Amino acid sequence: MDVSRFCSAARLVIVAGKGGVGKTTVTAAVARMVAGAGLSALIVEVEGKSGIGSVFGRADGLAYEEVVLHVTSGGEGAGAGEVRARTLTADDALLEYLEGHGLRRISKRLSQSGALDVISTAVPGIKDILVLGKVKQLERAEAADVIILDAPAAGHAVTFLTSASGLLDAARVGPIRAQAADVVELLSDPARCQVLLVTLAEETPVNEVVETAYKLEDRVGIKLGPLVVNGLYPYLEGLDVDPLEAATAAGVEVTDEQARDLREAAQFRRRRQDLQAEQVQRLAEALPLAQLRLPFLFTPEVGPAQLDVLAENLVREVAGLP
Ligand SMILES: Nc1ncnc2c1ncn2[C@@H]1O[C@H](COP(=O)(O)OP(=O)(O)OP(=O)(O)O)[C@@H](O)[C@H]1O
């Protein structure tokens, strides 16, 4: 598939998945891919502590005001692209909603009194609706060519995305119902929104992503985009060769101890490769979705240079989609 076609398939891309599987990293890689295609990407972070800034080489965290994280100069026929980012919390969204409805004075007092916490205990899902309502507004306003939402972690991703349809059942009338209806309409429209589920090729993450995928399709009618299988160890050839023999053949000297270490390392890597191949296969059988596979990078942290590598891999994988 053409990368720019993939990037313009839906204005909103929601990146979701279990905690720690690489949602934030994948969000950043998608944004880089969008910018590389000469388009503008807006990253929206909802928990305020994703660490997305550092992936782009920034020391400080994000704020409610947008910041520019990356600019591409264009080339290869593409125009200049950019990555911007901002946070979006329920409190900010409520303040903005109230101010937009002429309630600036009470909005200040509400936020100071912690009233939103009281309300959200009484109306489960209200915070998610406030956030997604604001996301919907950004989508409507065409805030960027592609808006990428780094969704909350773990089990919360499902609640986050299903709360609108839950509220739709609970609230018969009123502004909450209208807001929830708009959000459900957005989430279930494949021309406006696409969800990328991220997973690792390991037993538990695979089980969870399969469960999440079915829940999202059944409860919200979300059409899922390709799965992102992150952190795959690149396949190494020659792991079956005995290190001592290989060294001798190459005219290199190794001690018995080094040969033993190499044998153990090769065995570990082989097991790991077999295990991930098995899990990738299991995932393909359980979910009839295309897979975008990203390599595990052997670095202490993912910064701009590593992000470039991941974005290049993502572009290649997207280009390989039917
Ligand atoms: N392909 C990769 N290669 C190497 N390291 C990676 C890769 N993807 C993610 N990581 C690292 O794994 C850790 C978790 O990634 P990330 O923060 O993107 O996950 P997350 O799903 O957003 O986590 P959380 O649920 O806490 O928000 C980070 O330290 C990140 O740098």
Ligand SMILES: [Mg+2]
């Ligand atoms: Mg994250």
